[in-house]
Amino acid sequence: MPTIDPALPAVEAEGLSKRYGRTLAVDRLDLRIEPGEVFGFLGPNGAGKSTTLRMLLGLARPTAGRARVFGDPAEDVRAAHRHLAHVPADVALWPNLTGAEALELLANLGPGTDLGYRDELVERFDLRLDKPCRAYSTGNRQKVALVAAFATRAPLLVLDEPTSGLDPLMGREFQRCVVEAAARGQAVLLSSHVLAEVEAVCDRVGILRAGRLVQVAGLAELRRLRRHEFHLSFAGPVPAGLAAVPGVADVEVLGEGRVVLTLAGEPAPLLRAVAGDDVVQLSVREPSLEEIFLGYYGEAAR
Numbered sequence: 001m002p003t004i005d006p007a008l009p010a011v012e013a014e015g016l017s018k019r020y021g022r023t024l025a026v027d028r029l030d031l032r033i034e035p036g037e038v039f040g041f042l043g044p045n046g047a048g049k050s051t052t053l054r055m056l057l058g059l060a061r062p063t064a065g066r067a068r069v070f071g072d073p074a075e076d077v078r079a080a081h082r083h084l085a086h087v088p089a090d091v092a093l094w095p096n097l098t099g100a101e102a103l104e105l106l107a108n109l110g111p112g113t114d115l116g117y118r119d120e121l122v123e124r125f126d127l128r129l130d131k132p133c134r135a136y137s138t139g140n141r142q143k144v145a146l147v148a149a150f151a152t153r154a155p156l157l158v159l160d161e162p163t164s165g166l167d168p169l170m171g172r173e174f175q176r177c178v179v180e181a182a183a184r185g186q187a188v189l190l191s192s193h194v195l196a197e198v199e200a201v202c203d204r205v206g207i208l209r210a211g212r213l214v215q216v217a218g219l220a221e222l223r224r225l226r227r228h229e230f231h232l233s234f235a236g237p238v239p240a241g242l243a244a245v246p247g248v249a250d251v252e253v254l255g256e257g258r259v260v261l262t263l264a265g266e267p268a269p270l271l272r273a274v275a276g277d278d279v280v281q282l283s284v285r286e287p288s289l290e291e292i293f294l295g296y297y298g299e300a301a302r
């Protein structure tokens, strides 16, 4: 692995933009990720996450602006890729190679691999390596790419929605790997739809919407975005005063005795407020990121 100046940011983007015809997929994005930092890149479908990562990887050419990886221009693919390993959103592997052969090939392409750690990861991800890659499911292809990337000592890991095909158990294993990478000083850029995943592993998050970076937030701010939707049915009428309960917002009476509301923070005040009423049905749902974005940034982000 080449020696790098520790003062250089792992990723630096300035005014980075990409236009596809009429679509401005990425709009003047400024971003700086420090060495060793785990940065989450959140945004609804079509927000421009993949396009941004593709420009960082030299797979798409910016319409304007620039991106650097540890000081090397992203378009200088040979130089930039000495500093990084990546897992694309749709992992394609060579159909006629076995999993073991694909891992070997990937190890020879990248910036150096820790073979002992790779063996450990194969076990932890419960990966069968003797099958031809064409027989792998989407999740298993993703596991091969993840094992190959995590086993490198590349100072930057770029992961594009890497857990979309993994089951929850493997999702947790993935989170452990990110924590281990960060402990070794590797920077991680993780694009995701999954708020809980980003919350579990990231130091900071950037929220992208319609090509614009709407906010870069620390974990505490991200937690404030977290809210739950409560559906309550009462035997009698909906009690008055729910809107005044701490943390409660968007109270909407749906009909006779039925109400839907959102709650940020602890549920205790709400539960106390309805304790004297006959609650006949209660359901709680965690809204998707998209809904949170729309509710929170709605007009402001336009």
Ligand SMILES: Nc1ncnc2c1ncn2[C@@H]1O[C@H](COP(=O)(O)OP(=O)(O)OP(=O)(O)O)[C@@H](O)[C@H]1O
Pocket (backbone or CB within 6 Å): 020, 023, 024, 025, 043, 044, 045, 046, 047, 048, 049, 050, 051, 052
């Ligand atoms: N090659 C392309 N040609 C034309 N339009 C494109 C191309 N790639 C992306 N786009 C458009 O650019 C916008 C951003 O897409 P992008 O794939 O970067 O979003 P994303 O945030 O990664 O979404 P998802 O979470 O669905 O993967 C979308 O409107 C998409 O349709």
